[in-house]
Amino acid sequence: MTTTISLAPVPSTVFPFTALVGHDTLQLALLLAAVDPGMGGVLISGPRGTAKSTSARALAALLPEAPFVTLPLAASLEQLVGTLNLEDVLRDGQVRLAPGLVARAHGGVLYVDEVNLLPDALVDALLDVAASGVNTVARDGVSHQHAARFVLVGTMNPEEGELRPQLLDRFGLSVALANPTHPAVRQAIVRARLAFEMDPEAVVAQHAAAQAGLAQSLARARAALAGLVWTDEVVQHAAQRALDAGVDGIRADLVMLRAARALAALEQRSSVRLQDVDAVAELALAHRRTEDAAAGSVPPSAATPPASSARGPAPAGGQGAAASAQNAPEGDWGALPPEPQAMARVRSTGAWPPKKA
Template identity: 50%
Template structure:
């Protein structure tokens, strides 16, 4: 019974299948990242890919899949004897689990042989197994940072270096890295994102006929996998032959001067970072030409390559969706075909004559006069930022001020006006931390006992930090005489095993509780508040946190965004956040407490950090001030780490947010001091003052 769905039976994901095939034709492209909503056949297509790849030859008995034609293989099992055989085997698809340990990825000392026989032997990891194959990471955006660092090193160098537990090994690790992810569960670390040669966005088809065909095929496969796969045997074999032909042709494809210049023009126009985009686009265009059986790169090859290689490299803000303007791309490429002459061929004496072998291309050879000047750069969509207006109206405590007619306004019960203001440019914020030491998921915010980090001790048994070999030996040493050891190997018992205890950083749940009432709605103030929150969201994105957003205005509070790993979604909700009306402070605190209570049940190991953004006013309901104080005192008893971002502005301040911070036993942080640069001097002065309280802020 076949284990995987046939690759040629996948429908409705043409960009994804093309990207996967191109990176197998030319592994130097650097792999594929597939982004998309759940249920879009991402994993199905990747797992089916290995079955259509042509087999490879390896040195018989070599654990590191060395190429028999390689004169100096980088394998710990080398050198090989002259009579070493050759094996032909399928290309491996190696899956890297999100929760894998560093030992599992890199390999390490063979623990059983080391302890029982005293032999220091290296046991290969997943990188060794993936050499000359595919390394697949499902939910790659959830991969722990220490594994990301190892993948970055291996992908950049083409080899893995192991220096640990008395083992010193270097072996080849050239693989096609394929990752799939759902952006709603969090974004990918930028350094790893850049290592993927190509990226594609997939979504469920919207055409009813295509959706019907997808469901029909899936039901048929589930009912009888063998019969379903047999129907696609011929197409799978044809695809395998086409891949083999393209792999043989790719080294013969000529990248002409005109095509290379056009690739550079496209990359420059889209303002990509570095030159890796130019290299990857060129390699992809060559692979695309080979895939279609051509020996020269044409305009359509460059276009297809740019759509796959540039979206994730375009310079953008962290929360902007990837993508490129296809109309701009078509204008840059023009209608003429690029010069088919390869770069190594000398230029003809007459610049307007065709090449000696192939004749003129369909659109004629490229020349400086034939290429129109690039159009002015533009963004992929309208900017979300609202222009600064020096004539903004003054603030009003309850949102009754007159605002610009250019601002979109609406009215709701219990409020005067509601307005929406965009955020300004984000900055590097001060680091907010949860006090104490947690045991949550590895991240980059608060101190915690995690699976990675520095070793600070050990504990009986095994744990997420791996085996503590020195601790295990020390535990067994005093009992050797009683166990009858006179010489030879160490005599071990299960009770001797010790697990390493490591201290690192954890990710947290950062819940923003934002006052969106009329007293916050003045344009300048709301823009400052949104900019501060956006900056803190960027910080949460970099530290792998989950985030949530609660707002309160008018007469009630609302959970705008349930806790999620997609910080990008929080940024979008923040941008559209309206402001106006009264201030139901108590309702906002109660809504935040309810969200944190539910999340504690769902994920008890993840510690929360509540960020309350308010000016401290309470104006909605009966006796709002007394009720707000009562709720704040109750919330303080829950032991929730809280930071009050004080948004009060103007020369005359009431200090209500500072009093609220005292009642919440929280850290008080003025909004204009959220910036790390602005707080440098304040932090030094505060830590030097006796009795100052810095809990939660670092």
């Protein structure tokens, strides 16, 4: 089956990023991901007609000579990551790489529409490359690595299916869009779109100065990113925000810190502040927050602080008691039997599916 692949520099008549109306949160998330693509990209959830693809194309137009690559739903794993042509070894003794979409998206934007409808294996491989910036192609014991640093933008309509929680968690930032309900906002969006459709060159020219300034800010932020560090206070604040949200693992902490650093770089500051963490926290936590945290209860991991004793936490009950019982020698009547533990469920926000208990 032949699959059409969209691969071309973004034309100048793409809807300008600075002309987007009513999408301040989405614009912030996309800019942060552009400053630091290693965060894992942005997952945009929302109904049809909420400018998801328009925003992704507009972001690519801000990056210098950036390709905009679309991953088709019918793409195979080989089309995504590439493959090695070992038959060339027999002819001239060289192994040649047939590059995939991740190689062609290097330096630009890889757009995945309806990511929730893709096979899990394809999404898993895509997220691996997006987070590491390196793609490894292997075949018959031979492997090849190449750079694949791009801004990953995935979109989904929750009405068309869910994304597995394990994959949902691996997206760095998330934004849930909704249909605009305020008449003034709807009118502004319609006017902006009609103006672009009637005379796209005029709209592009109108926003040329703002676009150029934002592109320069992105370039400066990327260059300054490595020089910004986090203080202990900032790290502790991010950890507390993650604990309050009852998230699994530490990916939320890492994403919050990287996003806060990207925000500081974008605003041309020399240090990361607590306010930066707060400004980006919801982008990192919205698709990871649990029901218990939303209800105001403290998750088990946060309720029990680590013991300061060198002997470790005392097996007073719960998981500690279960571990003590398993490790105790036979005939140790002081051991307690394992006890079932309740699992925290994820609160449904209306856009992100709850994690299954």
